[in-house]
Amino acid sequence: MADKDISLDELLQQQEKLARDANDIDQKIRKTRQLNATKYYEEVVALIRANGEFFSTNQRNTIKKLIDVDASAGKRDRKAPSELTPIYQLDTGEKWHGKRGKRPAAFNAWSQSAEGKKWLAANVGEKFPKYPNPNFKGDDATPTSKAASKAKPATKSAKKK
Secondary structure: OHHHHOOHHHHHHHHHHHHHHHHHHHHHHHHHHHHHHHHHHHHHHHHHHHHHHHOOHHHHHHHHHHHOHHHHHHHHOOOOHHHOOOOEEOOOOOEEOOOOOOOOHHHHHHHHOHHHHHHHHHOOOOOOOEOOOOOOOOOOOOOOOHHHHHHHHHHHHHHHO
């Protein structure tokens, strides 16, 4: 029943005091850990010097990962290839960012095709058509089968006659 006599202001003051105390304790814990890290450093270095040659590759890699926290955090922040902005786009709609790893098979095939060779000859110094490709009309205009894609050049040659 004694709790009913405490006002809201008094409770809020107690809460603020507890929050300050908790913050002070957190700072003391951090300082103690820093002091311990300095103290244990010499022990860890001595152990590694004495036994390091006996560690397996897996154990060495684990130690590196534990120590190099910043480098491992940076790797997690890298964009996946699907998240990279495309630089190139083929007439078929295939996109590629032009970075990291092997060139996609569709781009290799295109550069060996007659259409690709013709484009490369007309655009010296360029690797592939830039994104967005003005010749790409979207999914509706793109041939969906090999027969349809083969039929398209035949209509062009018929117009030339």
